[in-house]
Amino acid sequence: MSQQPLLEVDDLNVTIDRATVLEDISLTVKPGETVALIGRNGAGKTTTFRSVMGQTSIQGGSIRVNGTDLTDRPSRERIRHGVGFAPEDRRLFTTLTVEDNLRMSTWGKGDVDESGFRDRLDRALEIYPEMERFLDRPAGQLSGGQQKMVTVARALTSEPDIVLLDEPFEGLAPSVREQFREGVERIKALGISIVVAESNVRHAGEIADRGYVIERGQIVTEIDRDEPIVDNEEIKRIFEGG
Amino acid sequence: MPIESLTVNAFNGLYFAALLFFASVGLTLVFGILNLLNMAHAAFYGLGAYVAVWTLNNMGDVTTSTVALLTVLVLVIPLVVFVLSAALDKTVFAPLYEIEHVYQLLATFGVILMIDDIIKFIWGASPITVDGATDPSRQLGTLDLLGVSVSAYRSFVIVIAIACAVGLYLMFVKTKLGKISQAMSEDYEMVQMLGINVNRVRVLIFSISVAIAALGGALFVPFATATPAVTLEYVLLSFAVIVIGGLGSLKGVIVAALVIGMVRSFGIAYFPALELAIVFGLMALVIIFKPEGLFGDEGVVE
């Protein structure tokens, strides 16, 4: 435990419309790690991400990034502390071009000028070379798979230390999925930490170093590096109903 | 219908459309981008009119140069109102962004009443007109348009409105602020998560919108009279414009302003009794059959 954790979530409690959505969620991500947050739909994965991004009202607990406590800070400060987010439902700005979508996060971080953005764009294109073809198209005209790519790329153009990928493979055709997985591998190769929310155990197993299993807003078990995710007992219980 | 009167009526319609555009474009932008239904928007049109008439009437001692007068109308007054409205956005309007539309409507109706009385407090309740000496519409005289003599000043106002529309369009498609605004109109929260200070953008968009309304008021007043009734008249008209055009659409405002401008101009000329009825009838028909308006579901600039 020599390295300082990149992301520390401690005893997070969140309620929305009177329903307790997250209960005592704690998780830690160290630099360079890829961590999966595994759980079924509605288990609380997306809410966890939204809480890290500062979009829920938190009843208890704390969120620290790179050692800075961001629990009560405005949402927009996340990106400056090195957190990128690719939401499940993509949430691209459909009337803007792909390039402008990617530019948006550098504006948000505010650390580079246009030529700096160009460099970052090139790096993003190294991860997903296919984007080259549709950089000038409005994001709303892309196919689902292409949109997914842009969503991840948008999180990357702010040059984050850690990216949160919410169901990155969901709804992708098998061939695209493979392309996409390669992209994620390239992100890992850059040394960027990843937290990936997955309802698909196999996908999680393919890309993550270790994982947390979340059920009904609680972390029910932690799967460490040595154990294959697909073989975990808790996973089997939840997903196969045994 | 002789061709000359066609031209004159079209010109009048265009001029009125220009004024409607100034009065309502900000209303639709603030709604589309910031999700605020600001009934008090037209009060800034009225405010611009009063500031303009007061400024022009006090400029006589300094200069009566047409260029100086027009500069004041087109640049100085909107700038002053811009600064003022930035302050207002952070104080009076800030809490309104959080509440439901119907309450926004009611609270900003309260703001209208307040602004109107502030105008009355400063400039009195009597109608004020621009003095002949500093009235650019008098100085500029007339132009020949397709064989018809029309007011050069009003042509200037139409040109400014077109420039303003083009400028706004370019702002939205070319500039950082414009692109962020478009993004905000789609997904406020995501823009926030991308690290952008949406509050700062909000202040800018709000102030630009209000400044355009004030610009409209300022340009309106040399050719008309500043009266306290201006505000209420334009509240209704600008709501008709943005409803017909589609809430949140720049193109919608332009088209709807032209439609209402022409309806009114030709309506007054040929069916004087029914001109206003046509406007409200059109508004009702649009809500009944196409509630999103002519261009309401297509984003800010599409």
Next chain:
Amino acid sequence: MSTKKTESTKQDTPTEPILRTEDVRKEFGNLVAVDGVSLEFYDDEIVGIIGPNGAGKTTYTNLISGALSLTGGRIVFDGDDISDLRKYKRVRRGLVRSFQIPQIYDELTVFENVQSSVISRNEKNNRLFTLTSRDTDSIDETERLLEMFNLETHADEHTEHLPHGVRKILDVAMSFALRPKLMVLDEPTSGVGSREKNAVMETITDAAIDRNIGLIFIEHDMELIRNYSDRIVALHEGRVLADDDPSTVMNSEEVNQFILEGGV
């Protein structure tokens, strides 16, 4: 408990199905959400619908309830074609659905919530000069329903402060008050704590059996599916992947493939 209803099978009941969907389709633009689903449901069985996200489960139930209009095919309920019938009229015929997020009236009391359904079912909404507080028929029935769903203690509370589980049950109680012939439940236990889940399902199925109401429910929890359904329909990409008794479906190769992918 898992064998609660396995004795009753559709082979024993040569009656007409209460609901039949024939080659039902729904397209959103280019996307085909429901792609020719033909199924039959009977009023004495409990059918679980499973399928990964995007399989078309919710769209299918929306087509049944009339919240969405059909692109193709037809729906027959209780012998009549109801494909073009308005939502409220389907409800009045006895086809009722509940929602994943409880749909209740927050500013009303629990009692009024249930009573409102009783009154609507009796089509007494148009009574202007009867006080609801004196309408003994609906009061008696409401009281019985509250008892049945163990809601008596909450009767006079406003619903906004109720725990989530209670809200969920209230939602179901309101649907039962409509005396449906068939009920479609969208994730009846979502958001309910694991210990309560079985209790909720138990309450619902007991009531359904008691009153001879057919049940269709969408569920992600395989345990509940297995325990409470007489039959399972698996949907995938808008089509029926499997439609059989629970053990057959759960052991099917195709179904297992997507179960591992976590969708269900």
Next chain:
Amino acid sequence: MNERNTRISRRHFLKGSAAVTTLGSLAGCALLQEDFGGEEIDGIPDEPFRIVQVLFESGPPAFYGEEAMNASDMLVDQINEDGGLIGEREIEVVDRLDEDAGPDSLISDVQAMAQEGEVDMLMGIISSAHSLAVAPAADDQQFPFLVTMPGTYQLFEENPDMEYVVRTAGTNAAGAVGAVRMVEQMDDIETVVTVDPDYAWGHDHQEMFEAGLEAVGVDVEIIESRYPELGETDYSAHVSAIADQEPDLLFSSLWGGDIATFVSQGVDGGLFEAVDESLLIGDTGAPLLNSLGDAMPENVWLGGRGGYQPNYRYDEDESHREFVDEYYERYDQLPGWGAYHEWMGFQALQEGVESAVSIIGDWPTGEQLMAAMNNIAFEAPHGQHTMYGPQAVAPAVFGRPTDDHDLPVDHPLLGEFEFIEATEVNPPQDVLTMDWVDELEPVTG
């Protein structure tokens, strides 16, 4: 009750501001009393004669409200300097009601004043529509109301039995029929377009004008009648429609800010080149001439009921000259329509009190005072201002804009005045206006 308390305390507040005057006047009264030598009148109340004014303090017609307030401040000061009404009882304006609050509120206020009995008279009012609502209400409450400005002929014709209402303004018949008389004298007029505001005032004028033309048998045709909304800000569509018709004559009863905007936009749209002659009769003058300045077209006649123009008989009529000079000295502008009407009102009040006192030998009750103002006459810039019963009959005076004047303002005033006798432009007593207009005789000679 609460409401009552707030009202009373507010009055006290207003009185406070006038306290100095009141104290001074008490001393003055004592002296005067000696001068009069304790003559026959001894029922004069101790407190001043309390007036509440009702005027537009806000809203578009506030221009006239302001003039009227100025004039009334000046006139009250003048009267009080001489000791007050009949030199004995000072006048105090205890409150002003904003007409912009609407008739509901005004009627309610009248009720309150009648109830409390602390006010002797209501005075003023600008809008014809308001006068039609408030005057009958005041009469119902038996509360004296001196109507000074609105011109609708319907006021007494619709409410013939009012005993507590008197109007010192002439009716709009003077303007409309005056215009008919003007047309009678014009040559080469065949086509006319009328433009009138879309409410009683405008419609009345248009109807009387049209019926009058018909009755006197001049050969002209009204080819179009337009009714823009009250408070219209953009007349350009109307202007171009009228200019298209190229009528020989333009007739309009637009007034106040409306006529200023209309003429200004008309100049811009070439309207006054398209028409030969215009008759603008909406009690115009100062606001129009002031705001148009040099742009004022020359082929127009301005005027209407009463000779209320600062340079009309300025040299001939000493009291008029004094009024204009004093007003100019005090407010740095010339008096307009609102000011003149207020002047007439105060003259009628003084005259009425005097005549009542001389008849009954005591201070009159409200009813007696109002009765005393019936059928009197007093001096106005246009000569005798005569009351037929409770209603003044005014002559019509028209003039053309000219820069050729001696008054200290740098905008045009009117000149080349045409004067038309009151009897030529008003029905005889007890004849209904429209009946009379329908039977109008041509002017002979």
Next chain:
Amino acid sequence: MSTRLPTFEDVQIKEVKGAILDKRLLTGGVLFVALALYPGLTMNAYHTRLLAWIMCFAIAALGFNVVLGYTGLLSFGHAAFFGTGMYTVVIAMQSAGITDLIVLLVLATLMAGVVGAIIGALSVKTHEIYFALLTLALAQLLYVLAARDVGGLTRGTDGIALNRPDFLGIPIGDAPAHIYLMGFYYHVILVCLFATIIVLWIVLRSPFGLTLKMIRENEMRAEMSGVPILRYRLYSMILSAMIVGLGGALYAVVVGHITPEYLDWTMSGEIVFMTLLGGIGTFLGPVIGAGGFILLQEVALNFTTYWHFTMGLVLFVVVLTLREKGIWGGAKALVDRVNDRRDDS
């Protein structure tokens, strides 16, 4: 039977009688008697008129709250119904020669209901802000028709003066204004107000009222309970319009002179303002709101020429702080809190 209209069949007189024992009804009874005696005891015509004025608008605000508070629809066009009530009275008197007050009130209420049915039928499909803007546009159309005197009934912006109606064949309309108002008409309004309160109290607690609340609280659920929501929204518009129309009809006689201003959108705004001021979430809020609004305006008018500013500020503050609670709801909440504190200590 899906096209059944609301029924008036089963009035349960017994039940109402039983409810008289209710403490609140007793308070209401005392208040009624006190108000009824007020003019006679004080002989204050100004106060009487003010109260009459307030009560007319209290009826209108109560009626408006059927739509806003109970069905959850913000209409910005209720001036149309108020104005229809007023114009029906004056036109029926002048054109049809009807002079009996009861007949006039019934006619006006029905006419307002008809206009409510028309505007409602066109607008109930729309939601929230579109509903507000559509009702605004439709009402404004009516305003333009009246102001431009299309059809020749309204005499345009001048408006029409109104004579005082008679009552059950008694030519009481000839009585002097004071006597008419203080001795007769005020009491008619008072009875109408209390009748409105009682009828609405019952109707809003009837299955019909519960149905409106269902629609307000959760439209989807209501529909999924078998309620034809569009039809019930329409019913609520008609009921609301009729009550607002009654308020307008009563007020027409008080004000005595009717102009199109009463049809203008600012009038709708005032009705909304009153209702909101008192509190839409409470049954009697609108009554308090009407009183509060009119008194506030009277006081503000007396103290300052800037009374618009005062009203605007109050509206702004009420909307931002109290929302649907309004003065009445706010006061109730305060009382509750004080009681809680007392209980705690």
